[in-house]
Amino acid sequence: MRQYLDFEKPVAELENKIAELRQMAKDGEGINIADEIGKLSDKAEKQLRAAYTKLTPWQKVSVARHAQRPRALDYFKALLEEYTPLAGDRLGHDDQAVVGGLARFRGQAVVVIGTERGFDMESRLRHNFGMPKPEGYRKAQRLVELAGRFGLPILTFIDTSGAWPGIDAEQRGQAQAIARSTDCCLRAPVPFIATIIGEGGSGGAVALGAGDRVLMLEHSIYSVIAPEGAASILWRDPKQASTAAEALKLTAQDLLKLKLIDRIIPEPIGGAQRFPSEAIASVGDAIDEVLKELLPLDGENLVAKRREKFLAMGRDAL
Structure with a gap:
């Protein structure tokens, strides 16, 4: 049964x-x-059509979080062939909020990584609602290093409200795991394409998003903090979340203007949740086009340009 948002x-x-x-x-x-x-x-x-052509930032937050929006594993199933999942961080744990492994994308061998939320209560609990713990980021590091070792392009599919904020995660080195994962992505000597397919929350998303190209679905969001969290900090009132969403400039359109992402992938009218097959196909076409641009570049050149890309962010504002 289709689930409708308030403005629908x-x-x-x-x-x-x-x-x-x-x-x-x-x-x-x-x-x-x-x-x-x-x-x-x-x-x-x-x-x-009228509703989706004039969505407010807060409405975009609702669309990006829609329970029926396609998840990372949906993209894996539709876009990949010969997908072989790899589990564990080689330190004794397997965080299923991060999924990934080896696969072929339109004939090209790749390493894929995604944050998976799940689609019902059982799968959401199994995947920890898409909020990785340190073990998840260490798994991602292992996969990125594997890609570098064998010269395989990296595709990441990001949909997370952020890293798991529990005390247990902090005790096991959450901040270090995120930082090392981000650094690992920046140093990968292979083409790296990150795609925000839903919610890109905080450092938990950046840890898998430091790619040569960052793509976003039209109604996805990418932010340093959730609007509710920003409202609680700035106004001490979570009800100000809509105001915070406006100020955070978290929409794909705002981020493209700020040169923080590289491309917006159009969604079907009504969002990816209404026509998931069309949305997934559009993402596949966009990744294919960008990957063909990156494949001829050597590893040293890729790393240098990637680092410069992220170092340049915010310079115009200084």
Whole structure:
């Protein structure tokens, strides 16, 4: 069953009416209501298009967090061949908030890494709601180093509200794990493409996002802190989250203007959650195009340009 966001309620009412009419046509003999269904369908599509062309930053946060938005493993399944998952950090733990391994992407051997939220309560608990602990980032480091050793491009799919903030994670070196993961990404002598597919939260996302190219889906977000957290700190009032979302400049459109990302991938009208196959295909095409640009470059050149790219961020503001 489709889940609707608050600003989609007018569309939900129309689509529920369409469903009722279709059921009536199915149950009743000789009833022809195709014209009425067509009119309502056109009206619903127009309202949906109008809503998604003027989303506020806070509404984009809701879309990026939508429970039916495709997850990292959905992208793996649709875009990859011969995917072989690799588990563990070689120190005794396997954090399933971070998934990854070896695969082929349109014939090219690659290493893939993703943050996985899960799709129901059981899988969300198993994947810790997509919030990695130190072991997850150490697993990512292992995969990045493996890619460098064998000359394999790296593709990351990021969808996390941030690293796990629990005391247990801090005791096991969460900050160091994030920092080392970021550094490992910056030093990888292979093409590195990071894609924000939902929520890119804080250092937990940056740890897997320091790539040659950073791509974002049109209605995804990428921020140093969640709007609710920023509101609690700045105004001591979580209800100011919508104001914080505006100030944080967390939308793909704002980040492209600030030159913090490299490309926006369009989503179907209604978001990736409404037409997941189309959204995943668009992401695959964008990655394929960028990867072809990066493959001819040698490792030393890639690392130098990647470091300069991130060092240049914010210089214009000084």
